[in-house]
Amino acid sequence: xxxxxxxxxxxxxxxxxxRDGKTIYAAVNSGHFGPTVFRSKNFxxxxxxxxxxxxxxxxxxxxxxxxxxxxxxxxxxxxxVYAGVAPAALFRSEDGGENWKINENLSSHPTRPKWEPxxxxxxxxxxxxxxxxxxxxxxxxSAVGTFKTEDHGETWTPKNKNVRADxxxxxxxxxxxxxxxxxxxxxxSDHLYQQNHCGVYRSQNAAEDWIEISKGLPSGFGFPMAxxxxxxxxxxxxxEQGDFFRVAANKEFSVYTTSNAGKTWRKLSKGLPTxxxxxxxxxxxxxxxxxxxxxxxxxxxxxxxxxxVNEGKTWQLSAQWLPPIYSVSTATVTT
Amino acid sequence: xxxxxxxxxxxxxxxxNNSEVDVDASTVEEVLVKLDLLFPGLRAFMLDESRGxxxxxxxxxxEHDIRSEEGLKTKLKDGDQVHIIPAIAGGS
Numbered sequence: 001x002x003x004x005x006x007x008x009x010x011x012x013x014x015x016x017x018x019r020d021g022k023t024i025y026a027a028v029n030s031g032h033f034g035p036t037v038f039r040s041k042n043f044x045x046x047x048x049x050x051x052x053x054x055x056x057x058x059x060x061x062x063x064x065x066x067x068x069x070x071x072x073x074x075x076x077x078x079x080x081v082y083a084g085v086a087p088a089a090l091f092r093s094e095d096g097g098e099n100w101k102i103n104e105n106l107s108s109h110p111t112r113p114k115w116e117p118x119x120x121x122x123x124x125x126x127x128x129x130x131x132x133x134x135x136x137x138x139x140x141x142s143a144v145g146t147f148k149t150e151d152h153g154e155t156w157t158p159k160n161k162n163v164r165a166d167x168x169x170x171x172x173x174x175x176x177x178x179x180x181x182x183x184x185x186x187x188x189s190d191h192l193y194q195q196n197h198c199g200v201y202r203s204q205n206a207a208e209d210w211i212e213i214s215k216g217l218p219s220g221f222g223f224p225m226a227x228x229x230x231x232x233x234x235x236x237x238x239x240e241q242g243d244f245f246r247v248a249a250n251k252e253f254s255v256y257t258t259s260n261a262g263k264t265w266r267k268l269s270k271g272l273p274t275x276x277x278x279x280x281x282x283x284x285x286x287x288x289x290x291x292x293x294x295x296x297x298x299x300x301x302x303x304x305x306x307x308x309v310n311e312g313k314t315w316q317l318s319a320q321w322l323p324p325i326y327s328v329s330t331a332t333v334t335t
Numbered sequence: 336x337x338x339x340x341x342x343x344x345x346x347x348x349x350x351x352n353n354s355e356v357d358v359d360a361s362t363v364e365e366v367l368v369k370l371d372l373l374f375p376g377l378r379a380f381m382l383d384e385s386r387g388x389x390x391x392x393x394x395x396x397x398e399h400d401i402r403s404e405e406g407l408k409t410k411l412k413d414g415d416q417v418h419i420i421p422a423i424a425g426g427s
Contacts, residue, residue, distance in 0.1 A: 007345075008345075030345075030380070031391060032345065032380075032389065032391045032392055032421040032422070033345070033346070033380035033381070033389065033392065033421075034379065034380060034383060034389055036376075036379065036380075049349065049376050050376065051375045051376040051379075052376070052379070053376075053379055055379070055383075055384045056384045057384070058384055058385060058386065060384070061385075062384065063383045063384050063385065064384070
């Protein structure tokens, strides 16, 4: 284990850029010096900060509170990187993260005056790019919902049909849902999955509508979600008791998986603490690698890292006594 | 004016590990501009989007907190020391 890097600064997300196979981005949130993007081109041995990190225009009256997510762009746009921040905004860099420009079309969306934050803030935490088409992207914003663009961010449309918002007077509003994590099927780009405050959902038509798939889980509440690297309709969640008690459901810390897009679920807990385990995960705390069989890794808010080399059949404790783990990311490299 | 700027430990990785940097400036604001020219990106750690001093960053001119003086417009004299100090109340 190397580090620590960025001492005293929560790193909400780290992303490995598969396009060049060496760059790692980090969303670093210093309580003193503000949020910024760091990059390493040598697997973390050294880091370089963004000279002009994501910042709102001076006239906006807004300040970037936290950097939540970094997403390397489409393979056809090798220098493009996206960042999601709180208060919810999307930034784009066209030079590998050195300079950033805000997407004004999202920031000035007509629904924005009615956006309300979730408990963690008004955070843009998920950025999903269609691998077939760089102009199509999906965003996950707490507690605003899923948004989609088909024109490279010129226009954005809320896509939350059939997603519940139990905390609002209208249970199925056009927007205002609290999506916790949004991911895309590895083989079918029109298939998306979301872990929401009010359940787990799938869409099989590019977010035009959603179906709840929480049945079979001990709880529909949770934060992280990760897809299998190759197998379609296979993904993983970490259920928590509920929004009123954010620890492992039934005090059994477990990863659940489906291989049929949520029709049925299986518990993967052999080797995980399943008795009186008051553990929980942040939304970036679950990841898979690109190997076959796939490795799965889950980090807790309490500083444990569990890993499985056999797609969750068995788990081992890989690290403990760490600070809260905000993000687990993998990089599969050949040597 | 020749000003000596004391760099906090948390930011020395961006100043070539120098704990003191000499700049020529007549206000605190100009000090930050000059630091940013020497070490691109450094000013963003101290100022937010409104170009105001970050809440948990304190700057002293000698022993005077600039928030009790003229803020970033605080004037400097030749030989003044400018201390950049993360507030004890800040952090994560």
